[in-house]
Amino acid sequence: MKKITDKFKMIILGGTASVLLAAIIGTSVAISKNSSSSVKNATLADFEFTSNKDLSTLLASDYATENKTHNIQVNSKYWTEELFFKNFPTSSDLAQREFILRAKNGTLLNAFKDKFLIEFHSYANDLEGELFLKVTLTDFISKIGTPQKTEKIFTLKGFKKVNFESQKQYLFVNSADAKLHGLVDFNSLTQIKDKYNQDNTNDKEALLKSIVSFDLPNSTLIDYSKSVVSFDDKNITIKPYLLAKVNFANLNNLDQISTLSSTNESFFGPEISVNLQNYFDIKNDWGNKVSLSAVTKKLSELTLEEIEKSYDLKTSLFKELKLDNIPAGNTYKFQQNINKNGDEVIFRYDVYSSQQLLIYTGLIKLKKDQFKNS
Incomplete structure (x- = not known):
């Protein structure tokens, strides 16, 4: 057998390398091709x-x-x-x-x-x-x-299906607090109690949602119509009826959710009491005395348009306005929207403690003719 020449070796090696390179390239592009x-x-x-x-x-x-x-x-x-x-x-x-x-x-x-x-x-x-x-x-x-x-x-x-029994372990309420913005139209806890007792089911639910804020996990909802509500001199106490919230996506609505409730028991969370009287104590002490005035001019020298333009988003204050009779140590912020209702103008504000906790929300109602015409 003749010896393989060096030149022929080079051809063979070159051909082998080409095949290997082609294989590597082929593998890398095959997945996309x-x-x-x-x-x-x-x-x-x-x-x-x-x-x-x-x-x-x-x-x-x-x-x-x-x-x-x-x-x-x-x-x-x-x-x-x-x-x-x-x-x-x-x-x-x-x-x-x-x-x-x-x-x-x-x-x-x-x-x-x-x-x-x-x-x-x-x-x-x-x-x-x-x-x-x-x-x-x-x-x-x-x-x-x-x-x-x-x-x-x-x-x-083919995934596992849930029912109320499998979901009830995830039902709970983290906490509940008073919604001060919902209390501004009331003058006493008794007034809230009387309204609740007079309302129909839908109005009762709307009232509860407006005055109490529940911190709930994503897995839980409250059926207000079945919840048990009571009042004492200072608190509203709610025993919430809990529902399981479940994903219910479908081709028509991928974001849809549904709820599950027990068919053989009334499933309540623990009773939660929320103090509402603190708000009315503040309202009767100094809240009703808070007034509005202009910083450099008289209110009658300012148009509502000028006031609205002076709102500072960083400080949540109107540069042209100030609140009087806020107790020392507390700070306040205005809500940006000025409500114009007929011949009445309504300013909303929040008051914070020295620890920056919201302690009071109030309204100041003035007549339009107290301001300069635009």
Whole structure:
């Protein structure tokens, strides 16, 4: 057998290197090319959303970027890492993913990366055990007019379904406080009590919402019509009837929520008492004595337009106005909107303690003719 010449060795080695280089390049581009003719014509309509997990043990809301009822567990980055591949995947690679989005012919979502900005939003329906994945492709190559968007919503069924029994462990109230802005139109706690007892169910609910603020977790809502309310000399006491808030996304309304209540028991949270009398003590002590005056001119020399333009967003004060009879050590801020009701002008303000805690909200009502005409 003839010896292989050095020149022939060079040819062989060069050819081998070319093959290796071609293989490397081929691997790197195959994932985005992936049968160029099929990729070129690929659309989101060709894709299927599947999972390798036993979905019956999982809540769809755990994979919802738009979770309305619990802490969000995943974000758009999760879906980016889950649905894109750095290398062309083997069967083993695919089996390790929780979710897969690809066309029936094997085309991966990577096929769109060079031409589109790709966004992911996911929504849950925990009553029916469904996950909705919205994929949006925005054409960022086109420089003519508004970028074109393509959107498709994929549905994956078979997740665990919730009921009231499974959700009631998440029902609670963090705290409750008086809403001072809702108290300004009342002169006493007795007046509030009388109004509540005279109102119909809808008005009772509106009244409660206007005077008491509940800090609730995302999982909880209150049914005010079934809550138990009582009054004493200083407090309003509420025993809240609790409802479970659940994600109820559907193709017509991805942000929809629903509620669950017990069918065999009245599910109340602990009684919560909120002191309202403190507000009326302040109102009777000095709140009713607070007055409005101009800083450098008389009110009659100022137009309402001039006053409105003098509002400073940083300090929440009107540069042309001041409040009198605010106790020393306290500070105040005006609400920007001046309410003009017929021949009456209403200014709203908040008073804060030296610790910057809101302690009082008040109104000052003046006649329009007390100001200069525009």
